[in-house]
Amino acid sequence: MSGKPRLTYINGRGRMETIRWLLAAAGVEFEEIFLQSREQLLKLIKDGSLLFQQVPLVEIDGMKLVQTRAILSYIAGKYNLYGKDLKERALIDMYVEGVSDLMQLIFMFPFTPPEAKEKNLASIAEKATERYFPVFEKVLKQHGQDFLVGNRFSWADVQLLEAILAVEEKVPSVLSGFPQLQAFKTKMSNMPTIKKFLQPGSPRKPPPDERYVATVMEIFKL
Amino acid sequence: MAAKPVLYYFNGRGKMESIRWLLAAAGVEFEEVFLETREQYEKLLKSGILMFQQVPMVEIDGMKMVQTRAILSYIAAKYNLYGKDLKERALIDMYVGGTEDLMGFLLSYPFLSAEDQVKQRAFVVQKATSRYFPVYEKVLKDHGQDFLVGNRLSWADIHLLEAILMIEEKKSDALSGFPLLQAFKKRISSVPTIKKFLAPGSKRKPISDDVYVETVRKVLRMYYDLKPN
Numbered sequence: 001m002s003g004k005p006r007l008t009y010i011n012g013r014g015r016m017e018t019i020r021w022l023l024a025a026a027g028v029e030f031e032e033i034f035l036q037s038r039e040q041l042l043k044l045i046k047d048g049s050l051l052f053q054q055v056p057l058v059e060i061d062g063m064k065l066v067q068t069r070a071i072l073s074y075i076a077g078k079y080n081l082y083g084k085d086l087k088e089r090a091l092i093d094m095y096v097e098g099v100s101d102l103m104q105l106i107f108m109f110p111f112t113p114p115e116a117k118e119k120n121l122a123s124i125a126e127k128a129t130e131r132y133f134p135v136f137e138k139v140l141k142q143h144g145q146d147f148l149v150g151n152r153f154s155w156a157d158v159q160l161l162e163a164i165l166a167v168e169e170k171v172p173s174v175l176s177g178f179p180q181l182q183a184f185k186t187k188m189s190n191m192p193t194i195k196k197f198l199q200p201g202s203p204r205k206p207p208p209d210e211r212y213v214a215t216v217m218e219i220f221k222l
Numbered sequence: 223m224a225a226k227p228v229l230y231y232f233n234g235r236g237k238m239e240s241i242r243w244l245l246a247a248a249g250v251e252f253e254e255v256f257l258e259t260r261e262q263y264e265k266l267l268k269s270g271i272l273m274f275q276q277v278p279m280v281e282i283d284g285m286k287m288v289q290t291r292a293i294l295s296y297i298a299a300k301y302n303l304y305g306k307d308l309k310e311r312a313l314i315d316m317y318v319g320g321t322e323d324l325m326g327f328l329l330s331y332p333f334l335s336a337e338d339q340v341k342q343r344a345f346v347v348q349k350a351t352s353r354y355f356p357v358y359e360k361v362l363k364d365h366g367q368d369f370l371v372g373n374r375l376s377w378a379d380i381h382l383l384e385a386i387l388m389i390e391e392k393k394s395d396a397l398s399g400f401p402l403l404q405a406f407k408k409r410i411s412s413v414p415t416i417k418k419f420l421a422p423g424s425k426r427k428p429i430s431d432d433v434y435v436e437t438v439r440k441v442l443r444m445y446y447d448l449k450p451n
Contacts, residue, residue, distance in 0.1 A: 070319050
């Protein structure tokens with residue numbers, strides 16, 4: 001029996017991917033259980049493992065944690081990726097919530113009907129380049145440090161890198177107006193734990209495909 | 223001398239209401255700036271004080287905080303309503319996540335047509351009584367304590383009370399299968415700061431009406447065509 005955290009989700013990115021990123025960045029190995037059928041989800045619900053009948057579920061330190069934000073906050077707090085005081089935590093929370101809003105558009109994208117996909121893609125590009133990336137470009141420019149908050153690696157850096165890469169998969173030139181973010185992307189990608197996560201064979205999941213969408217629709221009855 | 227926090231939002235509940243609740247419960251007086259015109263909003267946007275061009279925004283302790291969750295977490299921690307350690311914080315975060323999801327279903331409600339409101343009301347009440355209330359009823363039953371986490375008032379209790387009252391506005395007997403939640407509701411409503419917030423004349427906002435909906439649409443130029451869940 002290992003003490004490693006155990007993640008229960010579908011074999012794909014979805015809402016669990018940010019958690020995988022954060023654990024990996026913190027250098028924490030974890031196990032995964034992949035939901036493959038609706039019956040499996042229903043059994044978990046019946047067993048009482050899912051507080052609100054939903055995944056992600058992360059079993060960690062004797063707790064069955066649900067609610068993505070709660071899980072991420074716990075991991076960040078535990079592994080010292082949450083700043084040194086309340087004010088740094090407030091900055092990290094603001095940045096992470098902003099990035100999370102952008103990522104929400106990415107989550108939903110595979111489930112949009114074909115006729116709406118082009119419009120949604122344009123919306124992702126617009127929000128990224130006009131609302132979110134300029135904020136972080138400015139933060140980095142103003143303090144001239146490598147990391148977003150407190151001159152130290154934090155949850156905010158991990159989540160921003162994840163978002164940059166996710167948007168780039170859809171809009172390859174998205175960083176073209178953002179030199180600070182380009183440098184940030186390179187620096188963060190080269191941090192040892194993150195570099196490892198970005199290599200083949202890591203728990204990082206590939207972009208959602210049709211099979212992923214079909215699995216999600218079947219298991220969650222969407 | 224500490225300046226009072228200043229809340230920037232519409233004159234109505236929306237996403238700011240949970241922040242009003244938490245500040246009030248913590249005994250913190252605050253001021254409000256209400257968004258009323260498009261011009262005012264554009265001026266705010268131009269000034270750069272809205273980090274992601276959105277409200278809620280709360281000026282507090284020299285920061286211009288945005289993102290509802292970030293603001294709530296800061297206030298909870300500052301006023302000792304966030305548990306005593308990481309594990310209690312995790313429980314509070316989980317419970318608040320649930321009540322946030324539940325109350326989230328009501329955010330669009332004022333913007334829906336009368337017909338869609340009927341559908342949404344049924345949807346929300348069903349979720350409350352089958353998914354969310356049973357969880358909190360069980361938490362209280364399992365530990366037998368007065369508060370959700372750590373035998374002490376926390377953000378989770380305040381958020382749950384807010385959610386209960388919002389659901390009861392849609393179905394007055396929504397708590398009928400939940401005796402412990404009924405007792406919880408009475409108990410938390412009697413906490414002096416909360417009792418004061420629930421009395422007339424406080425900063426608590428009423429149920430959103432057509433004036434609110436019109437103002438939001440006019441200022442943000444959004445939310446013209448929302449659909450029920």
